[in-house]
Structures are given as C-alpha cells and as structure tokens.
Amino acid sequence: MHEATDRLLREVTRRTERAIHDRDCPAITALQGDRKLLLSDYDYLRDEPTAEAFEHRAAARAREIYTVRFVFAVPQVWLFTDETIYGRAVANLPLHEGEQELVVWTAFDLEEGVDYGYLPYARRPGGEPAFDEEDQMVITIPTRPKGNYPGFHLLQDLMQDGWRPLRDAIPVRVELRSLMVVEVVQYR
Incomplete structure (x- = not known):
C-alpha cells in the first residue's frame, strides 16, 4: 500500500473510531x-439502495477533484x-456467537491498486469500544467483493464510467496465499 494511502486509511479509521465511541455508525470516505x-453518510447502513446512492455521490465528487x-x-x-x-x-445490541464488530474498508490508489481490509474492535464490559490499530487486517488472499x-x-x-485516466491506471495486483475467495453476504 502506498504510504499516502496508508496515512489516509489511518485518518479515516480514526474518524470512524471516534464516531463509534459516540455511538454513531457513519460510512466515511476520504477522496484525495x-x-x-x-x-x-449516517444512513449508509440502513439498506443497500441508500448505501449504493452514497457511493455514487462519492464517485461523482471523486471525478470532480481528479481523485x-x-x-x-x-x-x-x-x-x-x-x-x-x-x-x-x-x-x-449484544453480538451473536461468532460475530465480530469491525471497521471494514476499501483503499484505492492509482499506483498501487485496491486493498480490502478491516479493523476489528471489542467492547469493554460497559459497552465502550476498544480499538488497537495493530489489529488492522489487510486481506491478502484473492478477493472478489x-x-x-x-x-x-x-x-x-x-x-x-469512461473516466479514462482512472480506468487505464488500475494495475492488477493479487497476492496468492490461498485459493479461498471471500464473499460478504448480507444477513440480518
């Protein structure tokens, strides 16, 4: 991951952590x-159409500033x-057995491509979230989101969308450590 992208990732995850401490759960994106x-967007998690609409608005802004x-x-x-x-x-609410609370992220850089990952967090007995940036996970297996x-x-x-500078610059970068394909399936 590019150093500037790593800095941006840390900034966004810290902002997300602060929101979680405040009992908010917004989607946060930083475009550079x-x-x-x-x-x-504080309604991002409400449903898939709301989430998709926010991402489309973010993409429009990304094009405006030549992200x-x-x-x-x-x-x-x-x-x-x-x-x-x-x-x-x-x-x-309490988690079900086997569930884990996470800050899920996607990071993209023109030079380095795309990375996917997550920052798990736990809850103290009083319900206060506890984060450790050392627990940040980058998914290094072939991933098909x-x-x-x-x-x-x-x-x-x-x-x-035809924005040629971005489409042409995306390199293919895969680290083969396993043959597992990760798919996130929504459930309630």
Missing part, C-alpha cells in the same frame, strides 16, 4: 486528488465461516 474531501486515491470505511458486524463472510449493520461490499460501487463507478 486536487484536494482532499471527507464525506460521511488519485480514496479510502472508504464503515462499521459492520461480520460472521466468518470457512467459505463465506456474512455481514450486517452494527447495532448497540460483491456489490454490497463497502466501497464497491465507488470503485466500479470510477472504473466503468
């Missing part, structure tokens, strides 16, 4: 191009199985 823009990198992050709850990752919106993965529509919009 001619200037840096920070966008957030060279972005980070998109949102809190979610994931349940990991051997073949699939199930995801749902966060709630201030679906349309409901955070940042998917933003990335797709920038690649497919």
Whole structure:
C-alpha cells in the first residue's frame, strides 16, 4: 500500500473510531486528488439502495477533484465461516456467537491498486469500544467483493464510467496465499 494511502486509511479509521465511541455508525470516505474531501453518510447502513446512492455521490465528487486515491470505511458486524463472510449493520445490541464488530474498508490508489481490509474492535464490559490499530487486517488472499461490499460501487463507478485516466491506471495486483475467495453476504 502506498504510504499516502496508508496515512489516509489511518485518518479515516480514526474518524470512524471516534464516531463509534459516540455511538454513531457513519460510512466515511476520504477522496484525495486536487484536494482532499471527507464525506460521511449516517444512513449508509440502513439498506443497500441508500448505501449504493452514497457511493455514487462519492464517485461523482471523486471525478470532480481528479481523485488519485480514496479510502472508504464503515462499521459492520461480520460472521466468518470457512467459505463465506456474512455481514450486517452494527447495532448497540449484544453480538451473536461468532460475530465480530469491525471497521471494514476499501483503499484505492492509482499506483498501487485496491486493498480490502478491516479493523476489528471489542467492547469493554460497559459497552465502550476498544480499538488497537495493530489489529488492522489487510486481506491478502484473492478477493472478489460483491456489490454490497463497502466501497464497491465507488470503485466500479470510477472504473466503468469512461473516466479514462482512472480506468487505464488500475494495475492488477493479487497476492496468492490461498485459493479461498471471500464473499460478504448480507444477513440480518
């Protein structure tokens, strides 16, 4: 990951952490191009059409500032199985067995391509979230995100809408460490 993208990722995850401490769960994206823009949407987790609409609005803004990198992050709850990752919106309710609260992110850089990852967090007995940036995970296995993965529509919009500088610059970068394909499936 490019150093500037890593800095942007840390900034966005810190902002997301502060929101979670305040019991908010917004999607936050940072777009960096001619200037840096920070966008957030507190309704992102309500449903898929709302999430997709925010990502389309973010893509429009990204084109306006000739974005060279972005980070998109949102809190979610994931349940990991051997073949699939199930995801749902966060709630201030107890987790079901095997569930993990995470800040899920997508990071994109023109030079380095796309990275996917997450920052898990735990809750103290009083319900206060506890984060450790050392726990940040970059998914290093071949990954095929679906349309409901955070940042998917933003990335797709920038690649497919004819904005040639972005589409032509995306390198193919895959680290083969496993043959597992990760798919996030929404559940409630």
